Amino acid sequence: MPTAARLRSLLRGKAARLCLAILLLVELGVARPDWLWKLVPRSGAGIIDVLEARVIAHADAPRIVVLGSSRVRDALSPRDLERALGLSTGAVLNLALTSGTPFDALTLYRRNRATLRKAKFLLVGVEDWYLNGAMVPTERDRRFATLAERWGDWDGELRLSLLLGFVWRTYDARDVIRETLQAVARRGVRDVPLGPDGRLRWRADDPQTGPVDVDVVTELDGFFREDRPGQGRVAQLDRLIALARADGVEVRLLRVPWRDAYLDARRTRHPAADARWRAYVDGLSPPALGAERASAIGLLPTDFVDYGHLAGRGATLFASLVADQVRAAGLAP
């Protein structure tokens, strides 16, 4: 009997059939339906629904939409930017989120095109780790990526993992199921409230300044411990730009400054990643807005809460710099 036939005969056993039935039940009842993915607001997947329900659903006519990572979220207060550009309240939407990637920006734009296409331009943050092809997919990648995107934007082991998840959604949903079970064990789902400036309030406090010295190496090594060139995120960014332009919406990329110590450590500890980032940024046309080195735009180490998230004072300074750049580029709505 060939091996395939033997394997089939194994599955004819009652125990194997019961096991498969349970796995199928989890697949069809839990992993495939959408309810699970949006159950925990603080989860990587659920935060998209929170943004849509709390921010985008209440947006009337946004003029500038900010997308990107948590560094972008913390760096640009919509109210600061509106004030600096003389815009009315609600003209700026900041939809950046924790571990946000170009795929999240693309997903948010695709799902909320009717609202977001009213903007004059999208301001999309770019991060150095977007160019690291070894960074693992996020829950949002696993929730929303199409088969073509799983194949095209990823390579090697990660592509295989995403293709497996497309077929077997329980594999994709494993983090979400775990988070849900943890939330149940804690007997409660913690919400993500909306702050007074229209951004989601991720932190309990809102510090104006941060510490002088912080450990930048742990985060840096987390981004680049495994590092290889990857163009998947850039391809996602290109698709977002093409989609927005088709709607008549301009897209400008944005760099949020890092602490000087982070940049110095990146150059010495991960020179290949540093060189790749330099080449990418230097090749951007039009050049990205914002700035990279904190000291170059007058920011102090205490303007950061950690390696690269701006505290309140730093964010206000940065918003005014971005506003100047927006005006200089003739983009002001």
Place this chain on the structure above:
Amino acid sequence: MLFHSPTFFVFFAVVLLLYRRLGLAGQNHLSLVASYIFFGWWDWRFLGLLIFSTAVDFYVAQRIEATDEAPRRKRWLWVSLATNLGLLAFFKYTGFFVDSAVDLLLALGLQPHRPVLGILLPIGISFYTFQTMAYTIDVYRRHTRATRDPVAFAVYVAWFPQLVAGPIERADRLLPQFSTRRLPTRHQLGSGALLMLIGYFRKVAIADTVAPHVDRIFNAPGGASSVAIALGVVLFALQIYGDFAGYSDIARGASRMLGVELMQNFEHPYFSTSITEFWRRWHVSLSSWLRDYLYIPLGGNRGGAFKTYRNLMLTMLLGGLWHGAGWNFVIWGGLHGGALAVHKRWRGGHVPRPGRLRLVLSWAGTMALVCFAWIFFRAHTLDEALAVLRGLFAFTGGVPGSMALVAVAAVAALLLIDVPQVRRGEHEAMLRWPWWLRGAAYAGLALATLLLSGSPSPFIYFQF
């Protein structure tokens, strides 16, 4: 290619489907190509080293068998030993010996230059060099015949399920399996798959789940209380068992599904009531290798008590050094060697029939010793181990609730798997459960493994 990565699942499925369709020669060729792909996936540059070691021992064994002249046989044996130990010494121990020499000169007040060597450790080298050496020694001792089939021998050295972290197989057990066509039975496929499932559960649900807590304690012992450190050490004991026994289960299961039986590498070592018993149950393929090729040639327990203790100590010190090039591993081996010697002395050749209390105390004492020794095994340096010991003996209280919860869950998970195996006396005990319980248990194991899996982390023993 990690066992718990999607790439391995695809790789293994392809091998499994092709394998059965082939005859003996085809199966061996496929096994060899698959094993080299598996090995080369990490770093193809080290493939040459594996092939070199294979070729040397294949040729040397032929030469040994071709002559009856003892000196010639011995000379050829030395060629094999020098080649394999030379490879091991260069790739694994050069840095250690150079650093130790520099430290010694510094201690003597000299100012030597510390060279930067940057020698990469080829994965699996400690395992396959021991396996090829065992073959040549067995041929030299006339315990086994030299094979004339280079492909079968190459598969014996490189058999992918056990290539990078064992079990370290003997030629007389494994080689004959490659000289007949393998037709995995339904039972082999089923029990092999079950072993793999149990292995994944041990690795992902136990080892990888406790790993962050262990890392936190060992990375910053100064910030933890004595109780937390003690718990961290216990968690490491669970981690390394889950990791290595899990690997061995997956290796045995995968191999069995291809019709090749590998030896049992773990026999529930944490149920041991003496250190001697522990070493009969822990990493059995290495401990039996050390016994047969080191302890006994050193004289074993012949030649009086002192020589027995000396041989035990030497064997365990070298066993420690086999694990890693560092003084912490030497101390780990020394602690076990000392404990084995003390136990031998104390037992005095009589096996007591312990009562229940004595059994519990013996178990607790054994586990305390094993866990204490793990501190040196887990620490990256001697200084790190001493920092953990200082924290441990500061006698401060307090332990994070999450850590205690993880410890309870890990012990429960371990008992869930091991107790039925111990009671039934077989590793596939689950196969004897009623079908409904088996079906639920398979699904439970699969889901628990899946839900607790993050990014695949390497097996601890890959570094050795």
